[in-house]
């Protein structure tokens with residue numbers, strides 16, 4: 309059983325900007341849901357690739373449906389934009405929702421392991437779980453040891469699961485790095501790691 313964070317308060321809708329500590333509601337694991345929602349994130353990643361962008365997608369799921377989504381932007385000129393990551397785009401859309409659900413009950417589906425920026429943003433927002441497809445062997449941040457950090461990070465009970473539909477995400481990165489027109493992270497450790505698989 310996956311743990312479910314149970315709030316001391318009854319679960320209710322509230323503005324997502326709330327910074328109260330994340331409550332813990334551990335739901336039974338559902339591989340079907342994980343696969344389904346990752347499919348939605350993969351659609352975003354495919355759209356990014358079709359636009360010539362780095363193929364990362366993110367879907368924020370709550371209550372059996374996707375409530376916000378995003379794809380990577382700003383990489384078509386080779387780089388320089390490290391703000392418009394798929395997770396940040398999705399979080400910005402979540403923040404704009406008039407009545408966003410309790411963040412701890414939201415799961416972020418990411419086609420690539422979130423970087424430190426996105427991992428921190430998801431944690432600070434109080435998102436309950438992250439599920440990612442393909443590990444980021446160069447810039448992934450989710451395995452960062454948090455014991456020595458300040459309480460907000462150290463005490464976060466965010467759940468991370470990995471490897472869901474990994475092969476499909478990997479195929480998109482292979483396609484991206486195989487295209488000479490794409491200069492973003494060209495000849496990087498990540499490109500090498502991806503293309504040798």
Ligand SMILES: [Zn+2]
Nearest residue numbers: 393422423426
């Ligand atoms: Zn990121």
